[in-house]
Amino acid sequence: MLDLLRHLEREGFGGAPRALGFDDRGREVLTFVDGRSGARPAETDVGPVREGHRVWRDDVLVHLGGLLRAYHDAAATFPWTGREWQLEVRRPVETICHNDLSPGNVVFRAGVPVALIDWESAAPGPRAWDLGYAAWNWVPFSSEERCRAAGLPTSIAEKARRFRLLVDAYGVEADVGILRTGIERMRQYLDHLWTLVAEGSEWEVRLARRGVLDELAHEIAWVEDHAVALVES
Known part of the structure; x- marks a missing residue:
């Protein structure tokens, strides 16, 4: 991970911590990235917020x-x-994917994302592996039922518009392949959670008992059913 961060610094990418080496206990030492994690955004950073959505x-x-x-x-x-x-490693390898672009791993300053943190999961893969997962988390892709329950906009056309904002800024056209890659990424994540449940991991067992994993499976199915509309609407 230190080698990757040093490479990013040499390439002039300023949106990551700098690698300083190891301490006397063999732990990696990085610079602190000033700002606020997207896991706990300021109220001005977001639009409607209901029940954690x-x-x-x-x-x-x-x-x-x-x-x-x-x-x-x-x-x-x-x-x-x-x-x-x-x-x-996922093929085709086009870059080094961050692999966990959830809001908690993005640092905000002045209300906008400026840096990525938590690099342990980085691995080679296709760009869409990150882009599809980012779209899922940030558009976000949630079923009409879930949005309605949270008092949030339910329109597929609005989700499609926001998806285009994200991918246009990235520099590619909205494509159903990006969504399908995001679906594959979320299925992998769900399978991982069920594996931890089978192993008796306490946190994941509690999630399963609360129905959170079943809800995620429902969300994955909803996005798959509406993938074309989420691109073309």
Whole structure:
């Protein structure tokens, strides 16, 4: 991970912590990235917020798309072969995917995303692996039923508009393939959660008992059913 961060610095990417080396206990030492995590945004950073659901401002999506593109371009030249990665390498390899672009791993300053943190899951893969997952989390892609229950906009056309904002800022056209890659990523995540349930992991067992994993499966199915409309509406 330190080698990747040093490469990003050499490539001029400013949206990541700097690698300082190791401390006397062998732990990696990074610079602190000043700002606020998207897991706990200021009220001015988001639009409607109901029961933990967020609708990020349009300019947040635009800045995130640009930040992700700058990262992917800088990471694309990283020499990745012959290295060990915590997650599997995904083909086609186009860059080093961050692999966890949830709001909690994005740092905000002045209300917009400026940096990415938590790099342990980074691994080689296609750009759409990150872009599809980012779209899922930030547009966000939630069923009409879930949005209605949270008092948020339910329109598929509005979700499609916000999806285009994100991918336009990244520099690609909205494509159903990006959504299908996001679906694959979320299925992988759900399978991982069920594996932890089977192993008796306390937190995941509680999630399963509360129906959270079944709700995620329902959300995945909803996005799959509406993938074309989410691109073309």
